[in-house]
Amino acid sequence: MWPLDPSRKEVVRFAISCRVLTLILQVLTRFLASSTPVVYWFPAYLLQDQELLLRSLGTMPWKPLVEDSPSRQKVPRNSIMGLLYNWKTCSPVTRYILGYFLTYWLLGLLLHCNFLPWT
Template sequence: MEPWGRPDPHLREVVWFAVRCRALTLLLQVLTRFLGCSSPVPYWFSAHLLQEHEPLLRSEGTDDQTRSGDSPLCKPPASHGKGTPGNPVVRLLLSRRAMAPLSRCVLGFFLSYWLLGLVLHCNFLPWT
């Protein structure tokens, strides 16, 4: 390309490609934000999957106790140094070898999404 002569004929293709890549990135970021932040349905569905298929989240009592509101998610936190932690996610992560495969997939997705978002966002890369 000559500095003061005719422009490169491929410049239009390069600019068009850059505009389309930026539009696609913007669209993906906006869709991810709409689905992840403003809609609780993905979180409800993943919580439903974990609650139904993970035996570590089920209470030790009968079904009548669970229906009355005594679920393991509503238990008060355990005392420091005794028993399992009160947070069910921490309890699942500490006993990951005994988890169901579906629970590993759900928690693995959310942990990898969090870690990838943390790394990419801190490096000023396109991530929501």
């Protein structure tokens, strides 16, 4: 192996430490996201507690998916889509939670497709 001068040794050491740190962070976030439901329970609890649109059990304040069905049965939409459609009327806590998850999803989609480290 060729001898490395001190500046190259520092660069190699820095590159290896950055890669190890990135690897550790990716593995930790994968373990936390897949093995602990608390990460998802807490935002769900905040949404149920803070958001008025989710408090009513049987009624949906937004339009149903099928308005004039032959059986006159209302088919509710996904509650997250209902919150996104009514973004302006949502509480700030709901906006922050939805914004965080949407940003995480979009960044993950863009970075993973470009072979960049993202979990």
